[in-house]
Amino acid sequence: MIDTTVFQNKTAVYYTLGCKLNFSETSTIGKLLREAGVRTARKGEKADLCIVNTCSVTEMADKKCRQAINRLVKQHPGAFVVVTGCYAQLKPGDVAQIGGVDLVLGAEQKGELLQYLGDLQKNESGEAHATATKDIRSFAPSCSRGDRTRFFLKVQDGCDYFCSYCTIPFARGRSRNGTIASLVEQAREAAAEGGKEIVLTGVNIGDFGKATGETFFDLVKALDEVEGIERYRISSIEPNLLTDEIIEFVASSRRFMPHFHIPLQSGSDEVLELMRRRYDTALFASKVKKIKEVMPDAFIGVDVIVGTRGETEEYFENAYQFIAGLDVTQLHVFSYSERPGTQALKIDHVVSMEEKHRRSQALLTLSDEKTQAFYARHIGQTMAVLMEKPKADAPMHGFTANYIRVEVESDDSLDNQIVSVRLGEFNEDKTALKGIVLA
Incomplete structure (x- = not known):
């Protein structure tokens, strides 16, 4: 005690x-x-x-x-x-x-x-x-409200993948998870506290179920039945674990949003092999194609690492062209950082800091182009937006189902409310669309 x-x-x-x-x-x-x-x-x-x-x-x-x-x-x-x-x-x-x-x-x-x-x-x-x-064996439950509207539900921890560049399996331990029953109960508690949106988080959430004999798809279906939660978002999920049945379920679900975050890490098959990733570019492209077939307006965020050991100029150019051709919305770009004890340190060809920066900037520019084009396609539409309490001296904002950031005139009564908003033009720095709340 x-x-x-x-x-x-x-x-x-x-x-x-x-x-x-x-x-x-x-x-x-x-x-x-x-x-x-x-x-x-x-x-x-x-x-x-x-x-x-x-x-x-x-x-x-x-x-x-x-x-x-x-x-x-x-x-x-x-x-x-x-x-x-x-x-x-x-x-x-x-x-x-x-x-x-x-x-x-x-x-x-x-x-x-x-x-x-x-x-x-x-x-x-x-x-x-x-x-x-x-x-490391224990799974510490966590369903907590962030400083914004949404809750974060930890469904899984640890990772069994051991990619060549990554220390997370050493920092977090092997893959483990809570039970579906316990996670559903935490979602119900979040709903009772007034939560309307839950983000499913973990280290490798698609690997859910190893510890309990369940599957991530089973979890998604169970959470979809929880009354009071209006929106779920799936955080980063490995492309080889994002099954067609999950994609199709999200497309037909009222509660799971058309929003995916999928780590690619490289658009070069040769670099993916050096990274010890468990898919190739063909599989990744097929997942994007499947999502867009059943959810044409889905937001797709993609993680990319530049400058890993072994990423030659030719490999990067191939990767850039592959990513440029993907119908994705936003890139999260990271420069490779050497970590002690990782297998990547055995790979020849080290990319200079200057070259990493150049490659990073090229992809960030591409990301801005893709995001702004995605936003622009929605100008003039009326969409449901979950509003969030703004920070001091900032416009009130919220997100559509497909994760378009929308700014409206501040009104405290709108906090944590889903309202209809007509989407207008870009704000000054093009990070959001201006919107008008409809009565």
């Missing part, structure tokens, strides 16, 4: 780096601490407890984590500092040695944070608890 009296009237700040899954897990940690009596610190207030949830997908991510930790230590002198997440799992000893850090928790310990906090007294040196990757 945990004695929570030590937490009464304490304040905490939270800092999250990385993916939607991390943000979901931080929100769940915050909920646990609030239930134990910890209040979120107000802006400018010195906190008693700092929680940093880290990312380690690139070398730059590691650097940002260290900077964030040092910044929080300075901003909150005397606070008990806890670091968790992927960087903490991969390099617990290094993190524990950062000045001011008191506690480092790996992937297996993250969900049991309260048990490790003790009396919140500062330690002379950081104390690290991180289970070896092969021994």
Whole structure:
């Protein structure tokens, strides 16, 4: 039994780096601490407890984590500092040695944070608890409201793929998941809290079911029956796991939105082989074609990595032409970053930083062209938009079913409401369409 009296009237700040899954897990940690009596610190207030949830997908991510930790230590002198997440799992000893850090928790310990906090007294040196990757077994549930309208439901964790460039299987452990019954119950609770949209998150969500003998398609069908949730979005799903039956189900579903995020990583078959990906460009193109056949207005986001070891100029040009020919909406472009312990380090041909930047900019320009063309096709249409509370001095905005960002005149009564909006022209920086709410 945990004695929570030590937490009464304490304040905490939270800092999250990385993916939607991390943000979901931080929100769940915050909920646990609030239930134990910890209040979120107000802006400018010195906190008693700092929680940093880290990312380690690139070398730059590691650097940002260290900077964030040092910044929080300075901003909150005397606070008990806890670091968790992927960087903490991969390099617990290094993190524990950062000045001011008191506690480092790996992937297996993250969900049991309260048990490790003790009396919140500062330690002379950081104390690290991180289970070896092969021994990570637990699945920590998380269904949390972000700082916007939507909820994030963690359905799966870990990855069994071991792509040559990636450390995530070492940071997150092997693939595991919650049960469909438990996830459906969490969705019902989100609906009871007023949630209208849920994003399904995980590390490799299409791999759902290994731990429970179920399938991702079974999960999708079960969630579709939950009353009160108006919209579901499927976060990143591997192309080889995005089955035709899933695509067809989304096309006929009222609740699952015509919005997909599919990692391609490279449009070159030779580079995909070097990456140890489990598909080729032909399979990827067939998935895009299938989606567009049954959902012509579907939004398709695509992850691409540039400058991986072995990506020659010829391979990149082939990749660029392949991507240019895809009927997709947006590219999320990442520059390759070498990670210790990965098989990619054995590959010859290193791409310079300058060349990585050039390739990245070329794809980002292509992305803008595709996104703006997609938006432009919808100008003049009337579409349902789920409105979100705006940040200070910003226009109110929301998203259509197919993820077009729409800006309207601010009206607090519209927050978390689905309204009919006539889509107009682009806003000034072409990141959204201006809209008029119809009575």
